[in-house]
Amino acid sequence: MTLRAPKGTDDILPPISATWRRLLRAWSAWTERYGYDLIITPLFEAVEVFSRGVGEFNELVEKQMYTFNDKGGRALALRPEGTASVVRSYLQAGAAGVWKVAYEGPMFRYERPQAGRRRQFHQLGVEYLGTDSPLADAEVIELGYRYLTDVKVPGLVVLVNSIGDRACRPAYLDALRSYLREHEAVLCEDSRRRMETNPMRVLDCKVCAPKLHDAPVPTDYLCDECERHFTSVKEQLDRLGVPYRPAPRLVRGLDYYTRTAFEYVATDLDAAQNAVGGGGRYDGLAETLGGKPVPGVGLALGLDRIVLAGAEPDGPELDVFVATATTERVRDVLTIVSQLRQEGWRADFDPDGRSLKSQFKQAARRNSRMVVILGDDLDTVTVRNMSTGEQRDVPTGEVTQWL
């Protein structure tokens, strides 16, 4: 094969695609139950949507974006995440008040691929805009938890933290910086650079973090407002029965987060990338994008990683496979199958006139519940239950009663 899918992209094929279908359906169901409307934004945006929103000194913007100029000379980028687009959309639509929207679709980041990290990957997300209520934070965290539990992600753990806001973050960052300067000698090269540009990320560094066990954490410096907010979020999660683990050193990769930060980790996943989702509050983002202040909180789940973590077993694919016992019946089979389909059955057949044995093999392989056999007698068909082996001849008109 000379033609391949680009590096870091995957074809989602059967049988895994069946799992994707179920995960996407479950996502629609859960977000509808929670009152989130569907939003579909473009897969590409002006580069500034991300460079201003996500933060210029961020790795994501520095080197992970797929950017290009179109024929009109516009500087565009394939979206590396969903939140900035949604907030841009809120502002562009001139929306006011509360917006609850859910999205789903591919995101793009130019990185070296590895297990759970692809150049094109799929996210499920919601954004709850227009309120700074801690109830919104709690609802969003709960939604993610309910969904991931429903689709049976093994070893699921919810991590929650607060990283402060414009009022208290500066004091914390000063404290952290001076702490880091004292310990500069033990820091890796990357962390030394980030010490000035993005010091909270140092806490995330796998090499340095163990050496910095007594570093100040954001929750030590929260202002009263943030403290109250965080306490309320945790109280609501307790009341909802959402088990979570406080994670004082959890910081988010994107600059726009304020206050609540959270992450869903699949602890059973035997790969370096075991975060299946994350999110947080981003009260300053709308202003950063040049709009009016709009508070918001959101979450994003990595569908590829959820699948990797082993969510959901596969079920039967077909209700009925219609087989032909004689070559004369081949021309009738599509007609029967079509009728069944119009009545709502998942039905299929073999178009190539293969042996009955071969048709049964196909039915078994495709996990069909039932097989209907068309024989010499036009007025009766044989209906066979594939799991019990039970089989009977029934009048053609009554087939559906036996499915």
Next chain:
RNA sequence: GUGACCGUAGCUCAGUUUGGUUAGAGCGCCGGGUUGUGGUCCCGGAGGUCGCGGGUUCGAAGCCCGUCGGUCACCCCA
């Protein structure tokens, strides 16, 4: 961007140590045994530029050089 490992049938791999005739297995696929019946068993069949290019050699899947691709990890993040 850095590092390690790996490219032989659709898939998983053996064969490379000691170069030697027509390159093998399992699974999958197609057909048959069972002249109208699957998941077991048996038989047969289709399917391969040994990633690509060059070099060494009487002879290369194997040795040497280069190149492309993949995987995992770092980094970063969903």
